[in-house]
Amino acid sequence: MLEAPASARLIEAFANTVDVELGTDELDTASGLSAWLAGQGLLDRGRRVGAEDHALCLRLRTGIREELGVHVGDTADTALLAGADDALRELPVLITVRRGTGDGGVPSPALSPVPGLPPVRKALAGLAIAWSELTVTGEAARLKRCAEHGCAWVFWDVSKNRSRRWCSMRICGNRAKARRYSAKQAATSAGRPA
Numbered sequence: 001m002l003e004a005p006a007s008a009r010l011i012e013a014f015a016n017t018v019d020v021e022l023g024t025d026e027l028d029t030a031s032g033l034s035a036w037l038a039g040q041g042l043l044d045r046g047r048r049v050g051a052e053d054h055a056l057c058l059r060l061r062t063g064i065r066e067e068l069g070v071h072v073g074d075t076a077d078t079a080l081l082a083g084a085d086d087a088l089r090e091l092p093v094l095i096t097v098r099r100g101t102g103d104g105g106v107p108s109p110a111l112s113p114v115p116g117l118p119p120v121r122k123a124l125a126g127l128a129i130a131w132s133e134l135t136v137t138g139e140a141a142r143l144k145r146c147a148e149h150g151c152a153w154v155f156w157d158v159s160k161n162r163s164r165r166w167c168s169m170r171i172c173g174n175r176a177k178a179r180r181y182s183a184k185q186a187a188t189s190a191g192r193p194a
Contacts, residue, residue, distance in 0.1 A: 004156040007130035008143055010040065014127055015065050015145070015154040027061065030054040034120075042123035053120045060087040060124070064131060068145040068154055072165045091121060091128040148172035 004012065017026040017036060027033045030049040037043035049057075063084020066076045092114040111132060113125035134140035142157045146167040155167040166172035 002142070002156075002158050004142070005133075005139065007133040008139060008156055010127065010130045011064065011134060012143060012154050012156060013040065014061060014130075015068060015143075017061065018065070020152040021150060027054075027057065033057055037120070037123045042126045043119060047119055049120050053124065056087045056090055057124055057127075059083040060091075060127065063087070065145055065152070065154065067140075068143055069152075071141055071144040071157075072147040074145070074147070088128050088131075091125040092117070093125055093129055093132070146172050 019025070025032075026036050030051060030053075033054050034043065034047055034049045037049075038045040038047070063081050066080040066084070070076050094112050094114050096110050096112075111129045113122040113129070117125060131140070134143060141162055144155060144157055144164070146153045146155065147165040148167075151167060151172050153167040155164075157164040
């Protein structure tokens with residue numbers, strides 16, 4: 001089984017802060033975003049998130065979720081993708097030629113938030129870096145939004161040929177197959193070829 005890299009686990013968790021089936025959104029408020037970022041280790045607890053940063057984060061998440069739907073055959077809303085691209089432009093990262101060692105001999109990454117970014121933007125730049133790593137390596141194609149639109153849960157595709165379409169074949173996959181079967185039966189009953 002192919003294990004998801006840390007960047008994929010972070011983006012998966014970020015995308016799944018909205019639950020379509022339950023109608024919930026962990027990031028619907030700035031304080032919810034602050035708590036989520038702190039829970040991911042990206043932001044100090046109690047740090048306030050402003051309205052502008054909250055809106056930027058939601059644009060980024062919406063665009064990423066839209067792109068992940070493309071991985072299962074959906075057509076993306078280009079305006080939502082453009083909104084995410086605009087958000088990414090507001091989260092500059094520094095690229096270094098090679099990894100070095102930072103404070104205390106801890107390896108520093110080749111990608112890092114631009115020095116001097118305010119704490120919330122630095123945290124959001126961490127999400128941008130994770131997304132960048134996935135797209136550059138091509139591993140973003142393994143991160144998908146469930147093809148069952150009533151679910152839309154984001155999952156890591158562990159199939160060998162990256163062909164999985166549903167978060168759960170047992171639940172979402174069976175729902176889709178049952179609908180196709182019912183439609184075929186209805187068409188046959190109506191005297192139309194299936």
